[in-house]
Amino acid sequence: MTEPTGLGMSKVARILMVEDDEDDYILTSDSLEQLDSYQFDIHWVTNPKVAVEKLSQEEFDICLLDFQLGAQSGLDVLRQAIKLGCMTPIIMLTGQDDDNLDKLAQDAGAVDYINKEDISTGRFARAIRYALARNEVASERLERLKAETQNRSKDRFLAHLSHELRTPLTSILGYTELLLQGEKAKESRSELNIILSNGKHLLSLLNDVLDLSKIAADKLELNPSEINLDSFIADVFYLLQINAQDKGLSLVITAPQALPERIRADSTRLRQILINLSYNAIKFTDHGQVAIKLWTEWVEQKELLFFEVADTGIGIPAERLASIFKPFEQVEDIVTRKEGGAGLGLAICTELARRMGGELSVESELGKGSRFRFAIEPGDISDVPRSELHFVKADTNQDNEHYDPLQGRVLVVDDAPDIRQLVQKICDGFGLQVVTAENGLQAVQMCNESLSLDTPFTLVLMDIHMPVLGGRQAIAQIREAGFTAPVIALTAAALKGVKRSLVDIGFSDVLHKPINKKALYQCMSMHLAAQESGEQIDEVEPHILLVEDDVDAAEVSKMLLESLGAKVTLAFTGAECLAVLQSSLPVCKILLDLHLPDTDGLSLAAQIRTISPELEIVVVSGAQIEASQLSALNISRSLLKPLNLSTLQSLID
Structure with missing residues (x-):
């Protein structure tokens, strides 16, 4: 409520004075004016009923309440105001010293009790300052709690959104990839690739929204791994080439020097930056080319890997170059509105580049094109062999991975029939015996029953969000019954700390939706092998x-x-x-x-x-x-x- 006046250190405080004696009102007002730290906006009322109404309907920094208001006691006003939810600090003023009255006032909810004889003394000034300071602290805490509540509500909404969208996307992407791997869909391969491409696009839009939220909450995690740079660039090139050809553009990737054959970085996030910038370049270029260039350069005793995406497109006005990196600011808003998008890509790319050890910058000239540049830390590449780019691309539409057969009896638990069937088909392909359940309650019953069988379940794959009984509740009951086999959580939640929290309550590992076949195989084979050998995986310390x-x-x-x-x-x-x-x-x-x-x-x-x-x-x-x-x-x-x-x-x- 209190706020700076703008020039000095004094603040404006809104005060309700409930006083039926005009002389006392004037005396109190004069004393308030002596407090140079504040300017007071005083609202004077003499009627107890009006005082209660104002305290319950309006906001004040302090209420100065006379103990005796004609035939009515100020205590009645105090009690009624508190009962109606008044949060204003109330100081009781009285014309007599009485410890009993002091206790009554504070028991009723007053923050202080002052004799009117002390109004012109330091006692009164200290009481006012204390009440105002206390009110400011309470207001700040209330605002903080409101902000925290809003953040929690946003996190709950985003978690729900993620779950609701990732679940159907799991089916769309998973079944499309299964069809592409089989022999039945040869004639429909082109159409299936379109479905797969658009499904991945939907997933990328969802990820953009969630990424921005995770960045704001400092919950974004990077997962660095070794990357074969030539294969990675070839992947990106062939993915972008179709879009460039559709617009009659030339897509060129060059490297003026030999590049390290391997780097260490988060391949998903690096691909996200590079594809986002390249898609933008293609989207806003109607004639000419889009050129991607790579090179290494020493900066402050570190060898960084640089990427540059240049186009011959519409360009960006100089005065708008800085704003395009802000969330919800779209390039198309600046020049043309014919293209769509969420306006989050560049903001996310900026933050990702920063977290990967570099920064994103842009140079542009209206009508002539734009040049985006960013760098990343590629790990220690001092002893890594270097070679020219050859664009050796892995076949992404065919499952060329060899999976050694796995042995075991697996329970797949998911309330979505299509995902249950998808995971079952994948596990069947691994050589496993598969049984399914549609909720946590069924899973608990089946796990308990399997303990008495000659062939109990050797592993469980369990969704987290299910009706009847969710995964979190089910794992507690399963472990309590003595089921010790690995239980792997399947979840759409991709926020920082989710894996730790699920492992803490009894899960052996966590896999994120949409399900990745290779990741599923690696995870299952590791836990099945460890179970057979009796080894403990990722033992949790006390x-x-x-x-x-x-x-x-x-x-x-x-x-x-x-x-x-x-x-x-x-x-x-x-x-x-x-x-x-x-x-x-x-x-x-x-x-x-x-x-x-x-x-x-x-x-x-x-x-x-x-x-x-x-x-x-x-x-x-x-x-x-x-x-x-x-x-x-x-x-x-x-x-x-x-x-x-x-x-x-x-x-x-």
Whole structure:
């Protein structure tokens, strides 16, 4: 509510003064004017009923409320206002010193109680400043909570959107690729390639929206791997060549020097940048050519790999060059509206290039064309052989991978019949025996029954979002029943931390939709081989479970603990804490906040004791806890906030 006036340090504060004595009103107003840190917008009312209406309907920074308003007590006004949800700090003013009245006022919800004789003293000034400061803090916290709620709502919406769109795309892309790999669809190969291409385009649009959200939330992950540069460039060239030919354009890829045969980078993200820039170049060029150039160059003692995409298209006005890298700013908005798009591509490419060790820049002249350039860190290429580009392209439409037969009995769990059938067909092709279930409840029953069979399930593939019983709930019941075979989660969620959270609750591994056949084979073969040999895959180290509802406090405590070498899992509610304890995550210690949104820490500690009687619990609080309370729950110790490195080091020791 308070806000700077613009020139000085003083702020404007809106005050409701409820006072039936004009002399007292004038005296109080004069005292307020002496506070040079604020300018006061005073609203004066004398009627208790009007005062209640204003407090319930309008926003004020402070209310100064007379204790005696004619025949009515100011306490009545105070109680009615609080009952109606008034959040304004109310200071009670009275003409007499009375400790009992002071207690009554504060019990009713007043933030302070001041004798009118003190209005011209520092006591009154301090009370006003304190109330205003408290109100500002409360307002800032409320705004932060609103922003956090909006972000959580956006994340939930995007997660739902991702799931709802990726599920049908799994079927479209998966079945199209299966048909392209078979002999039945030779006559329809051209049409199937069009379906596959457009399906991938839909997926790319969805990814653009999700990528921007992940970038904003700092949840975008890069997955670097070794890339055969010649094959990678050939892939990109042949993919773009069709689009260029359709417009009668020449597509040229050149390298003025020998290039490293292998680099290390995120191939998906590198391809995303290169294809996005090239598609834009083709889209906005009607005559001439699109040229892609590659070279290496030393920059600040690092050898970077540079890419340049140049066209002879419409160009971009100089005054708009900077704005095209902003989200929702489209090149076509600048010159022509004949092309479509979400307007997110360049913003995403800019951020991806930055995260890959370089930056994206542009030079353009209206009517003559544009030149986009970016660089990436290619890893250590000092000893990598170098050669000219040969454009040796892998056949992307044929499954030339050789898959050694796998042995085992697999349960495929998914509520979507087409995806169930797709995964079943792929697993059949691997030589596996396959049984299917359409929800988590069926999966739990079938896993339990298989434990008594001569041929129990050797592996389970399970969707996360299903009716009747979802994957998260099903895995808890499956593990609780003693089913120890690998259970691999299939999920459309691609946000940072999803795999860790699913492994924490009992899944052996995670695969993302749309299903990639090669990735599925590699994942299944690894877990089946490990199960046969009795080896443990990706054993999870003991974790400290940090239970804290304040996101900022939780994150900073987690960072401190991790800096000391600890493994940390977060829970923000009592329910989340219990869910982690009922999972397979090896928790060695719990750091437990006393104030949680769905329970208090001591009640939660009692519930924890029923699950893990010997687990060490350390309570964190803003006040000392009675030793008798800690002893009754077998709590080892309590820590006072704020936590610091020294305190946490002693906790780990």
